Every structure is written in structure tokens, then in C-alpha cells.
Amino acid sequence: MQEDFLHYIWKYKKFALSNLKTTAQEPVAILQMGMHNHNTGPDFFNAQIKIADQLWAGNVEIHIKSSDWFLHNHEQDKNYDNVILHVVWQHDTEIHRKDNTVIPTLVLKDVVSKSALQNYQKLFSKKQKWINCENDFASVNSFVVSNWLERLYFERLERKSADIAQLLQSSKNNWEAVLFKMLAKNFGLKVNGDAFLSLASSIDFNVIQKLQSKQHSLEALLFGQADLLQLEVQDLYYLELKKEYLFLKQKFGLSSQAVIPLQFFRLRPPNFPTIRISQLANVYSTHTNLFSKVIHAQNKEDLYALFAVGTSSYWENHFTFGKISKASKKIITKAFIDLLIINTIVPIKFSYAKQQGKDIDSVIVSIINQISSEKNSIITKFQELNLVATSAMQSQALLQLKKQYCEKNKCLQCAIGNALLTSVA
Known part of the structure; x- marks a missing residue:
């Protein structure tokens, strides 16, 4: 009890x-x-x-x-x-x-009420289950589930907004700097996310802005701060990067590098940090005032246009320094941009609007519902119980449901749990 x-x-x-x-x-x-x-x-x-x-x-x-x-x-x-x-x-x-x-x-x-007690005992039975209501999840009215998932999605955005507020404070209220740090983290994906955030945090964003018109200099800065220019590589591009970085380091008084080492192990080559760093540099050398463009984007097509960039020419036939590979254009894919929209763009837009006292919930819902559901073990399991995730809004909501309610046995604060408690036993 x-x-x-x-x-x-x-x-x-x-x-x-x-x-x-x-x-x-x-x-x-x-x-x-x-x-x-x-x-x-x-x-x-x-x-x-x-x-x-x-x-x-x-x-x-x-x-x-x-x-x-x-x-x-x-x-x-x-x-x-x-x-x-x-x-x-x-x-x-x-x-x-x-x-x-x-x-x-x-x-x-x-x-x-005997029915409420029976439903409660059934919901919280000691039998080992993935979630307490897995046997009855599919029986809950779809309208209840849909409304609850939308509420959970905004609850998840509120939690992310609190994290962004802390990042904004540490970035001296510079929204452009916050966007850069969040994009960097997501360019690093799960394996290198913290390392990429460490990289972005090691550079004053004013330096990024000063170098935006020079892609080579921007790459040199990022590769150098990521501690990737300490290798024994003799090709011309690498040596020029190293030379440029030493110049920039002295010019801008860069005293510290990213403290978390980058990982290549178990990553597909297109996700190697070398490729993602070059793409990130290209995004910023292509777009000035990126934050303003992100804020004014009204749909996913606007955002696809912003982020559909490639690498510098060197990386078209390399994945790592000094080792030639089959030539290919390494344009940021729509699937990767979708991840940026889910994890960076929408939370940034929501947080900024909240700070400005504006309601853009309808825009948020419109954009996130244009993105397909994510695919991971949690979403797959929910889909096996009931096909409820057709968009990224719903898949994000299900992650919130699992982590903040199911895993904490907070069924009594959950609309799905309440629906099952009030059902006729």
C-alpha cells in the first residue's frame, strides 16, 4: 500500500x-x-x-x-x-x-471502493514486469493516451528548458553561445556528446564568431581544441591545420583544450568525430546569425535547408587524418537533422519563447509532429504493447513516461494509471 x-x-x-x-x-x-x-x-x-x-x-x-x-x-x-x-x-x-x-x-x-482496490493491487502486483500496466496498456482509451502523451512531451520540454536556463546563465545570457554548445553536444551523439560539449565550452563563442567567414580557421580551432592535432601525420591539410591552430591559440590566448577525449571505437565512419567536427564548422561558416534563423524557422523544411551542409573537401575522401578512403559527399542526412530538431532546435525555440513570454506551442507541435518517431529499445517495447508512437512528439513523450513515471512507480500521477484504476474490475 x-x-x-x-x-x-x-x-x-x-x-x-x-x-x-x-x-x-x-x-x-x-x-x-x-x-x-x-x-x-x-x-x-x-x-x-x-x-x-x-x-x-x-x-x-x-x-x-x-x-x-x-x-x-x-x-x-x-x-x-x-x-x-x-x-x-x-x-x-x-x-x-x-x-x-x-x-x-x-x-x-x-x-x-472494491474495484479501485482490486485495480490498485493488480497494477502494483509484485510480479516482475517491464512496466506495471503492461498487460492492460493497450486497453486504455486512445483519447486519454494521446492527450497524456502531449502533456508529457511538454513536461519533458520544461525539464530540458531548466537545463538550458543553466547553460544560458553560464554563457552570460548569450543565446547564440547556448545554441552552439547544444548543437556541438548533439553532433557528438551519445558516444561523444559530453566530449563535444566540453570542446564547445573550451572556446569563447566570440572567437567562433570572429572566425565564421573562414572555414579552414574554424576547423583548425575545433580540431586543435579537441586535441586531434597531436598526431604524426604528414599530409598537407593536416599540417596546415596544425599551423593555423598554433597561430589561433596564441592570438586568442587559448589556454585549455577539451578535457574529455573523443571516441572512435564502435562508431560507424560517418559518425566519426572528425566528420562531425568538419560538418559543425561548415554549418557555422555557412550561416551567420544561426540562432535567429533557427528561431524564425516554422517547419522542418526550413531547418533541413539550414543544416544540409557537408564537410570540407579533405573529408570527402577521408574519415580520419592521413588515411584515404573511397570518395563520397558527406552531407548531413535528414535523419541526423531530425535528431538535431528533437534534441536541440525545438527545446531552444521553446525555452527562448518562454523567456520572451510568448506562446509558440502550436508551432512546436507542428514541427515535432513532422518528425518520425525515434527508434530505440524503449519505444520498440511500447510499440509492442500498443502502436502509440507515430511522431517524435509521441516517442519523446514515451521516454518521459518510462523514465519519470513507470520506473519510479508513479502510476497514481499518470493518466494511464488513473484510467486503469477507475476501470471496472
């Missing part, structure tokens, strides 16, 4: 409301359940409850056992002085106010 379940029972009146009595056999009539409090203090504020012939206005506290009052040290907290009713699953001791009067106690165990 979870205390959250009792909150749910109380909040949604999933128990017999007639003929209620306290443990002292005084009749109880609930006029207002109160407002659910998710912070410190009593569980429900401003309830109105008639006990015997007395109408009370105040707070309600809920516990599994009456004795949990002392376990949680409420007797020492003045925030609980105005509790008018103690609601419990099991009554094992009397609770007194500071003036020694007894706080009335209502026991839910014998009055709770």
Missing part, C-alpha cells in the same frame, strides 16, 4: 461517502475534500468537514497508519496544528493536538 494511493482515494472520492464515522463513532460528512498539496505541510488544504454537529474548516493529513504521524514528526511541526481530520488506512494509535484534544480519525480500509 502506498500513501499516494490514499491521496488518490481521497481526492477522487473512491470510497463510500455515506454513513462515515470516525474511530470514536462520530458521524462524518465531507463537504469539501480540500486542495491537494504537493509540497511540505498537510496533504489537503482548506477542507470542510462536518463531524458530529460541528462544521470544521482546515486541513486533512493522510497516512497508512495513524502512528505515521509520529514517524514523520508532525507533532513537532506547527504546520499541522490546523489538521481537522486524520485519514488513515489502519488505525493503531490516537493522535492529539498540542492542547491534548484528540484529532478525529477516519479509517478508509473498510469503505474504499
Whole structure:
């Protein structure tokens, strides 16, 4: 039994409301359940409850056992002085106010809805499952699921927005610098994301802006800061990069390089950090004021046009320094741009609009719904339970659902869990 379940029972009146009595056999009539409090203090504020012939206005506290009052040290907290009713699953001791009067106690165990209890026990059975509701996930009304996933998507954006706010603060409120760092991290993908962020953070963005018109200089800066110019390679391009980087290092007083080493192992050659660094440099040498262009983009086609760039000519027949490979144009693919849209562009647009006090939710939904669902083990498993992810908005929402609700057993805060709890057993 979870205390959250009792909150749910109380909040949604999933128990017999007639003929209620306290443990002292005084009749109880609930006029207002109160407002659910998710912070410190009593569980429900401003309830109105008639006990015997007395109408009370105040707070309600809920516990599994009456004795949990002392376990949680409420007797020492003045925030609980105005509790008018103690609601419990099991009554094992009397609770007194500071003036020694007894706080009335209502026991839910014998009055709770049997169907709600059965659904709860089924949902939280001890049988090992991928998610608690996997056997019934497909039975939930599609309208409920769809609305919940949209809400979860924006919940995920809010969480990312908090991370962006911290990045903005460390970047001295420079949105262009924030975009550069976030793009760099996503160009590094999962394997090199932190290393690429370390690389971007090692360079003042003002330096990037000063070098934007010179792709070779920009590449030299990024490769040098990534510590990739310490090899024994003799081809002309490499030697020119090294020479240029030493000049830039002295000119701009670059004192530190990226602290996280780059990885090549287990990466497909098109995702090698050498290729991604050259592409990132090319994005910035192609577009000045990239942040403004990103903010004004209204659909995925606008964004495809911004990021469909390639590498410098050297990388058209190389994947690593000094080793020639079959010639090919290494243009950033639409699939990769989709990842940039999901993980960088949309969160940036959402966060910036939020800071400006603008509502662009409809634009966000329009763009993210144009992107196909992601493919990973979590999404695949959900799709096996019920085909619910057709767009990136839904796949992102499912990631939020799994990590922030399913894995934390927060079924009682989940619309899907609530739908299953209220279904007829």
C-alpha cells in the first residue's frame, strides 16, 4: 500500500461517502475534500468537514497508519496544528493536538471502493514486469493516451528548458553561445556528446564568431581544441591545420583544450568525430546569425535547408587524418537533422519563447509532429504493447513516461494509471 494511493482515494472520492464515522463513532460528512498539496505541510488544504454537529474548516493529513504521524514528526511541526481530520488506512494509535484534544480519525480500509482496490493491487502486483500496466496498456482509451502523451512531451520540454536556463546563465545570457554548445553536444551523439560539449565550452563563442567567414580557421580551432592535432601525420591539410591552430591559440590566448577525449571505437565512419567536427564548422561558416534563423524557422523544411551542409573537401575522401578512403559527399542526412530538431532546435525555440513570454506551442507541435518517431529499445517495447508512437512528439513523450513515471512507480500521477484504476474490475 502506498500513501499516494490514499491521496488518490481521497481526492477522487473512491470510497463510500455515506454513513462515515470516525474511530470514536462520530458521524462524518465531507463537504469539501480540500486542495491537494504537493509540497511540505498537510496533504489537503482548506477542507470542510462536518463531524458530529460541528462544521470544521482546515486541513486533512493522510497516512497508512495513524502512528505515521509520529514517524514523520508532525507533532513537532506547527504546520499541522490546523489538521481537522486524520485519514488513515489502519488505525493503531490516537493522535492529539498540542492542547491534548484528540484529532478525529477516519479509517478508509473498510469503505474504499472494491474495484479501485482490486485495480490498485493488480497494477502494483509484485510480479516482475517491464512496466506495471503492461498487460492492460493497450486497453486504455486512445483519447486519454494521446492527450497524456502531449502533456508529457511538454513536461519533458520544461525539464530540458531548466537545463538550458543553466547553460544560458553560464554563457552570460548569450543565446547564440547556448545554441552552439547544444548543437556541438548533439553532433557528438551519445558516444561523444559530453566530449563535444566540453570542446564547445573550451572556446569563447566570440572567437567562433570572429572566425565564421573562414572555414579552414574554424576547423583548425575545433580540431586543435579537441586535441586531434597531436598526431604524426604528414599530409598537407593536416599540417596546415596544425599551423593555423598554433597561430589561433596564441592570438586568442587559448589556454585549455577539451578535457574529455573523443571516441572512435564502435562508431560507424560517418559518425566519426572528425566528420562531425568538419560538418559543425561548415554549418557555422555557412550561416551567420544561426540562432535567429533557427528561431524564425516554422517547419522542418526550413531547418533541413539550414543544416544540409557537408564537410570540407579533405573529408570527402577521408574519415580520419592521413588515411584515404573511397570518395563520397558527406552531407548531413535528414535523419541526423531530425535528431538535431528533437534534441536541440525545438527545446531552444521553446525555452527562448518562454523567456520572451510568448506562446509558440502550436508551432512546436507542428514541427515535432513532422518528425518520425525515434527508434530505440524503449519505444520498440511500447510499440509492442500498443502502436502509440507515430511522431517524435509521441516517442519523446514515451521516454518521459518510462523514465519519470513507470520506473519510479508513479502510476497514481499518470493518466494511464488513473484510467486503469477507475476501470471496472
